[in-house]
Amino acid sequence: MIMSLRALAAKPAAFLAPAAVMLAAVTVYPILYVLWLSLQRHSLIAGPASFVGFDNFARLIGDGRFWNALANTVYFTALSVAGELMLGLVIALLLAHAFRGYGTMRAITLLPWAIPTVVAARMWEWMYNGDFGVINYLLGTDVNWLGSPVWAIHAAIAMDIWKSTPFVALLLLAGRLAIATDLYQAARLDGAGPWALFRYVTLPLLRPLIFIVLIFRTIDAFRVFDAIYVLTGGGPANTTETVSIYAYKVLFQGLEFGYGSALAAAVFVCVAAITAVYVWLLRRSLA
Amino acid sequence: MACTKLTSMRVSRLLLSALALTVAACSDKSASPAPGEPVTIVFKHGKLFGDPRAFDALIKRFEDNHTGIRVRTESLPASSDEQHQFYVINLRAASADFDVMALDVIWVAEFARAGWLNDLTETFVPADRKNFFKGPLAAIRYQDRTYAIPWFIDAGVLYYRKDLLAKYEFEPPRTWEELSNIAAAIKQREPGMYGFVWQGKQYEGLICNALEYIWSAGGDAVRDGRVVLDSPENRRALGFMRALVHERGISPELVTTATEEPSRRIFGSGKAVFMRNWPYAWTLFEQPNSPVKGKVGITALPHFSGHDSAATLGGWQLGVSKYSRHPKEAAVFAQFMTSAEALKALALAYGLNPSRRTLYDDPDLIAAQPHMAQLRATFEHARPRPVTPQYVRVSQVLQSEFSAVVAGLKPPEDALASAQHQVEAILKR
Numbered sequence: 252m253i254m255s256l257r258a259l260a261a262k263p264a265a266f267l268a269p270a271a272v273m274l275a276a277v278t279v280y281p282i283l284y285v286l287w288l289s290l291q292r293h294s295l296i297a298g299p300a301s302f303v304g305f306d307n308f309a310r311l312i313g314d315g316r317f318w319n320a321l322a323n324t325v326y327f328t329a330l331s332v333a334g335e336l337m338l339g340l341v342i343a344l345l346l347a348h349a350f351r352g353y354g355t356m357r358a359i360t361l362l363p364w365a366i367p368t369v370v371a372a373r374m375w376e377w378m379y380n381g382d383f384g385v386i387n388y389l390l391g392t393d394v395n396w397l398g399s400p401v402w403a404i405h406a407a408i409a410m411d412i413w414k415s416t417p418f419v420a421l422l423l424l425a426g427r428l429a430i431a432t433d434l435y436q437a438a439r440l441d442g443a444g445p446w447a448l449f450r451y452v453t454l455p456l457l458r459p460l461i462f463i464v465l466i467f468r469t470i471d472a473f474r475v476f477d478a479i480y481v482l483t484g485g486g487p488a489n490t491t492e493t494v495s496i497y498a499y500k501v502l503f504q505g506l507e508f509g510y511g512s513a514l515a516a517a518v519f520v521c522v523a524a525i526t527a528v529y530v531w532l533l534r535r536s537l538a
Numbered sequence: 539m540a541c542t543k544l545t546s547m548r549v550s551r552l553l554l555s556a557l558a559l560t561v562a563a564c565s566d567k568s569a570s571p572a573p574g575e576p577v578t579i580v581f582k583h584g585k586l587f588g589d590p591r592a593f594d595a596l597i598k599r600f601e602d603n604h605t606g607i608r609v610r611t612e613s614l615p616a617s618s619d620e621q622h623q624f625y626v627i628n629l630r631a632a633s634a635d636f637d638v639m640a641l642d643v644i645w646v647a648e649f650a651r652a653g654w655l656n657d658l659t660e661t662f663v664p665a666d667r668k669n670f671f672k673g674p675l676a677a678i679r680y681q682d683r684t685y686a687i688p689w690f691i692d693a694g695v696l697y698y699r700k701d702l703l704a705k706y707e708f709e710p711p712r713t714w715e716e717l718s719n720i721a722a723a724i725k726q727r728e729p730g731m732y733g734f735v736w737q738g739k740q741y742e743g744l745i746c747n748a749l750e751y752i753w754s755a756g757g758d759a760v761r762d763g764r765v766v767l768d769s770p771e772n773r774r775a776l777g778f779m780r781a782l783v784h785e786r787g788i789s790p791e792l793v794t795t796a797t798e799e800p801s802r803r804i805f806g807s808g809k810a811v812f813m814r815n816w817p818y819a820w821t822l823f824e825q826p827n828s829p830v831k832g833k834v835g836i837t838a839l840p841h842f843s844g845h846d847s848a849a850t851l852g853g854w855q856l857g858v859s860k861y862s863r864h865p866k867e868a869a870v871f872a873q874f875m876t877s878a879e880a881l882k883a884l885a886l887a888y889g890l891n892p893s894r895r896t897l898y899d900d901p902d903l904i905a906a907q908p909h910m911a912q913l914r915a916t917f918e919h920a921r922p923r924p925v926t927p928q929y930v931r932v933s934q935v936l937q938s939e940f941s942a943v944v945a946g947l948k949p950p951e952d953a954l955a956s957a958q959h960q961v962e963a964i965l966k967r
Binding site for chain 2: 295296297316380381382395397398399400483484485486487488489490500503504505506507
């Protein structure tokens with residue numbers, strides 16, 4: 252056993268190679284290919300591609316529709332992730348206590364996460380319907396949720412919170428249950444109340460997990476596509492058009508592979524930057 | 539086999555070919571059949587709703603009359619966007635897996651410019667052209683050549699509640715102002731009714747709706763290659779659309795999220811006096827359990843006074859792929875499928891409206907579908923959306939700007955000025 256481990260240590264490259272080749276094929280190559288495409292004028296319907304350097308990125312800087320989409324994306328991400336984290340945390344802490352039927356409750360909580368997004372979005376589209384939607388009925392209002400420039404984006408955020416809170420709750424619940432009970436007992440002996448228990452035991456120990464949840468959810472929310480595409484298609488007047496929806500329209504409807512790839516590259520850079528910030532914060536909080 | 543070609547393809551095409559191969563599984567047609575062997579052509583089209591036997595019988599009739607040709611039909615998803623993607627990916631990869639394809643009216647110029655369609659100018663002779671409606675004939679031309687043959691036609695029409703108009707002694711409206719007045723009067727006396735529903739969501743259907751107001755005010759989007767969006771006529775047209783929702787309350791706010799089906803359901807449940815939609819809704823209203831059965835009238839869309847009414851052209855055309863291995867046989871098949879005989883059979887079986895105007899005098903067809911007689915006048919005046927290879931991009935700009943108007947976000951003059959500017963940039967590029 253020890254011998255074989257030594258052998259492995261002596262030739263790491265040989266053992267890493269299969270994984271590296273695999274990663275290169277499915278991740279590195281497509282990323283580089285998109286970056287290469289983003290330097291070209293490449294439209295499927297307009298003849299051969301030509302190299303144009305950073306023209307597409309220059310166009311991006313001056314493209315009001317891109318900045319509008321980016322602002323929508325940031326707004327959507329900030330509100331939905333904040334909502335999911337708060338609600339998810341509350342639900343996780345509630346579910347951590349044993350009560351009658353809590354097993355069933357945990358299963359039910361997961362349901363929204365288990366429904367495919369497109370199906371859920373169709374459901375919400377009906378619920379938001381201004382004519383016979385159940386939401387207007389319950390609230391006693393007469394609002395055209397998905398057609399209003401003010402409400403449409405918030406309607407999408409509400410759906411995303413409904414859909415993704417279970418994921419956050421589940422991860423945080425796992426983290427909460429992993430905290431040893433004697434820590435709580437010791438703190439109680441020292442006279443800690445419920446708030447102090449949360450503030451000085453639960454929260455610090457959950458922090459690494461909270462960062463992981465934030466990374467996952469932020470990246471996911473930033474790339475949001477299917478939910479909004481089904482709910483509003485980006486309307487009214489592009490008020491719900493996110494960067495991914497814009498990139499999709501340019502790529503697969505407009506068939507401009509060059510500019511579309513530049514948009515995709517911009518999303519990639521944003522997501523990479525967000526991740527870097529989180530990782531830095533996580534390291535700092537652990538240090 | 540098509541699969542073996544992969545190795546010789548340029549690397550930059552690999553991704554596309556891979557996509558193409560996943561959608562269209564490799565077929566192992568032999569390139570050139572032995573002499574005397576029949577050739578097989580593949581016909582791609584959107585899914586037809588209804589009993590497939592009528593379609594199969596038609597194909598069989600063709601094969602019986604053309605013993606050297608076998609036809610395989612392959613249907614695509616009903617969504618026009620998905621079909622567009624399928625064609626673009628496969629044609630870009632020079633796929634020879636299909637020969638004849640059904641094309642949405644807005645794709646012909648785009649595909650012709652890309653060099654994916656065979657020139658059918660010699661096949662589709664002028665003597666036959668005069669039997670078709672004008673609108674589709676304009677949509678299949680690109681740089682003075684013909685690239686497809688019209689198959690089925692579609693156009694915006696006005697549905698109205700015959701019973702309610704009769705009850706309050708109104709005639710069907712001829713102008714937009716009349717429509718607005720009638721709707722207001724009936725709404726007042728029939729509480730809970732909506733006046734006029736249409737399609738105002740940010741999507742292709744909004745362009746179709748808006749152009750009908752624009753054209754019927756004497757305006758246009760592109761005329762003789764020039765962008766003419768920013769005009770007083772267009773401001774009037776869009777101003778009226780916005781007023782319908784935000785000032786007059788004739789159209790409920792929910793039209794700004796409505797596509798065809800939601801508006802059809804509202805009208806179909808008896809909750810609206812007027813509706814703009816495509817002819818497909820008619821047969822649904824006449825179903826035995828429909829709440830509006832026998833109460834619906836259909837007529838040409840209204841116009842602004844002093845102008846003519848206009849309808850946006852939709853529908854399907856048949857084209858022959860540049861990569862077809864049997865272009866001659868494919869053209870023969872396209873001609874057969876667009877013949878009076880084939881169009882009549884398909885109209886009877888599936889309720890599709892033929893692009894051949896001569897069929898609208900056909901006694902069998904009129905007996906089976908009496909509303910076709912009313913549709914004829916609308917189809918005669920149906921106009922294509924701007925015929926340009928850049929249509930999809932033009933449409934995206936217009937969708938966003940028109941949506942801003944109907945949602946009450948921008949005044950028409952701002953939206954039109956901005957659209958003018960953006961569309962000019964696209965057509966210049």
